[in-house]
Structures are given as structure tokens and as C-alpha cells.
Amino acid sequence: MSRRNAFYAQSGGVTAVINASACGVLETARKHRDRIGKVLAGRNGIVGALREELIDTSLESNAAVAALRNTPAGAFGSCRHKLRSLEENRAEYERLIDVFKAHNIGYFFYNGGGDSADTCLKISKLSSELGYPLQAIHIPKTIDNDLPLTDNCPGFGSVAKYVAISTREAGADVASMCDSSTKVFILEVMGRHAGWIAGAAGLAAEKEGDPPHIILFPEIAFDEAKFLARVKRCVSRYGHCVVVASEGTRYANGEFLAQSERRDAFGHTQLGGVAPTLAGMIQTEHGYKYHWALADYLQRSARHIASRTDLEQAYAVGAAGVEMALAGKNAVMPTIIRGTGKRYSWRIGEAPLESVANVEKTMPRRYISRDGFGITAEAKDYFAPLIMGEDSPPYVRGLPRYANLKKQLVPKRLKKPFKI
């Protein structure tokens, strides 16, 4: 087979380790120069392909590529552009194929979550329908940990570690203050439909009374009276109460707390108001002094405290994606398979995109304690290895030094611009 170029793009919300996957792709491709020519990266994700804005990664030094492993967020830019169905928007898919043809792209590596797995599958199908040879590989990435068929998702272990450490640290803070001041601390974390991130905070607790005292999951209908009673019990018992709440916490009728009427003090329409809503309830019912934090992007970009396990897995799925492409695979995704031994081990597996796309994996009920406010021992066994190990980025003058890329675009070859 003649040498063909590859296209790599980052998709959706970025993570602390998605660039480690990029590093895995680029370094592995560089080992196979006989088969893979240039790796062109989409500037700002798949829209970079639509606009024919392709970053020539061959101009980046080996050192710059290696530094991607230590760099959070999306080094080439990401996007939230979702390609709709082939019927609805065939023009976009055809444009992609045109761009791929123009740049002799034979390998398509799409690094994202559930939506991008679906896009990747569609592109694979269309290329085959149009008779254009393309191997489309999806490289998993999502802090939400909601992809099926993989034990866990690269990106999740690091946010889990961030949330568990932050819970332990802020928990120590409120424990210091609670006698005469703050009694309740609420940390609002990401996870719109799945409680994996909130659940991981449970790792901070090692013995009775340790924070977090209450975890709120999207999977468990929020019961205000039960919640307020539990807060009171914690304050009576431990002097304070630490709550970790998923942004997706909702009532039995499906309504998000963040979209409820009580949220009006901070009137905004995006999610991210669970903590002040809960604080308001607690204030009204119990009058406790509270503090709350909204970690938002901090939690998913915190490369400084990334999990080494997560980093290694993120790199490995990138590298495996390239190996799979070279082995002739198409419409597949590398997965992480957990070993069955007592000591944690993992290896790379493979899943067909047909089974991955648009399936969302939420927390199994058996991972959530019977009262709905915590995690079980089985959940702890699941979470614990994913946050293992530290891997500090290099520091210069007290700050982490992140990759600095040239990001030079290759000249356009298509005449007409494309309107997105």
C-alpha cells in the first residue's frame, strides 16, 4: 500500500490528558514513516477539516510532540460541532471526504467522546459508500467516563483524582473552621448525565466521618427532605458536612436542580448552579454558614495533578489507534480492559464503533450506597486504581511548562471555501 497521510482531530470538551493521546498518535505515526506520511491535525477539531485548516504536525519537533504528554486541554483546538445525520447534512460529510482526498488522507483518527464516535462511524460508512479508502479509528476521550465497552475512559482518572484531592483538602479546611464558622461545604462537579466524577470524590473518605459526607448523583432522584435531614445529621455528628454534587443532580421528575426556580439568585441558563441551590436550601432550613466551590474547567484541565495511570492509558489508546489503522482496522475504537487479578492491570482491547456510538454508560446502582448518598466498596475498588500515580509536568519558575506548538497550516488545495 502506498504511503498516505493521516488526519487527527480533537473533539468535544477537552481533558487534562487528551494531548497525551495526541502524543501517542504522533509518536507512533513517526515510527511508521514508510506507511504514514504526514499527520495533519484539524485546527479546532473537525471544523478544521471542513474549512481545510490542517495543521502540519511534521513541522513540530520531537521535543514539542513529547511535551504534549505534559500539556492539558486541546493543543490543536477542539470543537463542539456535531455532524448531524447523513440525510440531514450530507454536504458536510462529502466535504470531509473531498478534503481528505485533496490531502491524500487514508487514516482518520478522531479523539473524542460518544458524539465523535458516532461521527467517526458515519465518516467510515460514507467513505466506503463513495469508494474512498479510509480507515476511521475513534480514540476515546471523555472526563464523563460514559463510553461503553471500555473499563474506563482516558480523561476520567485525572478529573477523578482532582476531585478526590480537592474534596480531601477543602474538607480539611471546613473541619478546621466548623466550630465557630462554616459548617457546610459544597463542591459542584461536572457530569451531566452520569455520576462518575461525583462518585470518585468518595475515594477521599477512608474512615467514618471523613469527607465527602454526601454525594449527589444524576442517577439518584434528589429528595430535598432526605438531603436536608442528612446534612443535619452530619453536622450533629461530625461538626460539619461536605457535599459533592454532580451538576446533573435532578429531581424525580427529571428537572435539574440547576434549572429550578430556586436558582434565581444567580440567573444564568447554563448548568452550574446546583451548589448555590443546595446552599440556599440548607441556609433556609438549618441556617448553617456555608461555602461552595464550582470547579468547572479547573477540574478537567488540572494537568498538574493528573493521574499517571490515566496519562499512560491516554497515550496508549493514541498509540493503539495508529497500530490498529496500520493493521487494516476500520470503524473501531481502542478500549481499556481491566485485568482480573487482585493487583490492578490493564491492556488495550478493541470495540466496533457500531456498538459504541450513542450509548451512554451511567453509574451502576450497585456502585451507589443503598441510601443514595455515597459509593460502595465495589465502586471504590473500581475507582481506586484509576487515580493511582502522579506525573508532574516540568516546572519553570514555579509554573508548569506546557507544549508550545507552531501549528502551521498546510496550503489549501481546494478552490471553494466551505460554509459551516
Place this chain on the structure above:
Amino acid sequence: MSRRNAFYAQSGGVTAVINASACGVLETARKHRDRIGKVLAGRNGIVGALREELIDTSLESNAAVAALRNTPAGAFGSCRHKLRSLEENRAEYERLIDVFKAHNIGYFFYNGGGDSADTCLKISKLSSELGYPLQAIHIPKTIDNDLPLTDNCPGFGSVAKYVAISTREAGADVASMCDSSTKVFILEVMGRHAGWIAGAAGLAAEKEGDPPHIILFPEIAFDEAKFLARVKRCVSRYGHCVVVASEGTRYANGEFLAQSERRDAFGHTQLGGVAPTLAGMIQTEHGYKYHWALADYLQRSARHIASRTDLEQAYAVGAAGVEMALAGKNAVMPTIIRGTGKRYSWRIGEAPLESVANVEKTMPRRYISRDGFGITAEAKDYFAPLIMGEDSPPYVRGLPRYANLKKQLVPKRLKKPFKI
């Protein structure tokens, strides 16, 4: 002089390194067993003395004491109980002296900010008035960096490092997303009356276009039109805009952007709501998609990313406090004096509490750029060494291991309980 016991208490909002000061006090006192008997620590700060709840630190192992250096928040508990003037509340001061007498306490180490410096001074005065020999030493601690006569305050360097790193990391995140999604990110940080913490975020920027693009200081009157114009200019120029806003950001008339009715025990308004207020303005005026984070306790408890310089200084002021007491000093505070050489150096100085108490040091105007939205090169020179160096706590199973103290109380010797 016969051997006398010491009393140590933590006061006010805790920090990532206040326990390093405790470690400095305890380890130094242990070196002088001929002069200092037991160090008794106030359970939950000064209220522990009022209630005669005194933790016997002599029961803690050397290893547990050493681990304090790696442990955030207040290991013995802190409080926001402010002793009022001697005239208003002489009973509390007299009670303290009674407790000190009952436990043969000759050294009083009070580890806090401006309010506790004032308390420490009053106790020193009263003990002298009552003819009770007591050496009262104030050990500086405040993330707010607002104490006078010291180059900087232990606790500040670590929160500065946290905020600078978080700004760089979240800034990389929004830069990845801004083409098709989030264009503005706002990080709300602590600093009620002084913009030191917000200002330190400016260290994240190394070249034109780096985040933060806008810093809002309590020292600069907020001008909505000017702010919104600057946000727009950043988005046009860089594609995105990262704002770091002090919780104390206020209008020219003194009104806080996040005015709240709640007040803490010191009578300070409890703030937290600048970020959503700014986000609302931006949304209305420009319609940009935004995200915001409220770091709250996370920023001041983040021992995992503490500044080594800060840790060393926090330890040193604790150790120096004990040395000063042994040298016969009273009503003084160890300070940090910056060397004048090009390479950063520091040494311990000494300030009389008369000159420290109730003086608040805000950001000098020359540290803030002319447009009021950033920091000057002189400010960078000031901030930069304070965040230098890392000093990871030990990790066990992916999480930092913090000190675990016995915190056993000594038997009470006074008959009557004291109502606070």
C-alpha cells in the same frame, strides 16, 4: 527562669501552609525542653483557651509533628471568634489569663492575620497590666497578603501559585474550545479588600495574548462599560477572554459586585458571586458563551500544589516565633524581609505588634497596570519568587497523605465553665 508551658492557636481562615508554621513552633519548642514544657494547642483556636480545651501536643509523635508540614488547613482547628476591645469584653481576656495561669503558660503563640495580631497585642497588654508574665508572639498567616511590615505573608505564596496555575490550565482549556463554544472564562478568587491573589494570576501570562487577559482588583473601581469593551477586544484579538476577578471587586461607590446580606463573625460581608454577575453582563451585552469557576476553599487548602518558598517561610516564622519568645521578646511578630540582590533571598525580621495590628496592606497602584486590568513588570518581580518551588506531600494510593493527630485534651483545672 523556670520551665513554663506554651500555648499555640490557629486563627481565622486557614491556609495550605499554616500547619507548617505549627510544625515550626512545635519542632523548635521540642529543641528547648529545658525552657519550654508542653506546647498546648487551642482546640479550634482561641476558643479552645476560653473553654479550657487544650490539646496536649506532647502526646504527638515526632513523625506526626513532621507531617504537619505536609498538611493543609488547621490541624488543631481554627476559629473566627474575634475578641472585642478590653472595655467591651474584659471578661474574655481575664478568662484567658486565668486559663494560662492554671496551666503555667508563659508563651503565647498566635498564628493568624490582622485581627489576631490585634488580639495578641491586647492579651500581651492585659497580662502585663495584671502582673502575669506572658510573652505574646504573633505568627503571621494570611492568604490575603495584607499584613504590613512583612514583605509577604505565609499562606499567600501557595494560593498565588494555585491561582496562577489554574489560570494557565483553564486558559488553555477555553483557548481549545473558543472557536465554536466557550469564549469567556471567569475565575473568581479570594481577596476581600486587597487584590494580591487576583494579581498573582498575572504570573500565568508570559507573552501577549496569554491568559489572564483581564484582572479585576478591589483597589480599582469597576467600570462596566470599560470592562465589557475590553472583553470584546480580547475575544476579537485572541478568540477568547480569561478574566480573574477578586471577590472584592466593587463599583466606584464602594458597592461590591456580589453584595450579600450575610456577614461572618468578624462582621465582614460574606462574598462570592462576582463571577456570575460578570458572566451575566457579558451574556447580555455580547452574547458570548461563558464558563466560570469559583475556587473558594480549594484555593487556600491546595497543599498538593503549595509553593516551596511559602512552605519554608511558614515553617521559619513558626520557628522564629519560638526563638523570639526564648530571647525574651513580647508583642512582636516575625516578618519576612526580602533581600536586595538580583537573585531572590529572604530572612526573618521582627515587627512590633503595635505597628501591625489593624493595618491592611493593599496592592500599591504601581503594581497595577495603567488601564487597571493587569499587573506591571514590578508586580511580577514581586510575585514571581513567592510561587517558586514545588514540595509534594507524600501520596498513598493516588491521594496525598495528611497528618493524623491524636488531639488529646489535657484535664481541665478550672472549676467553672466559660460561656462564650
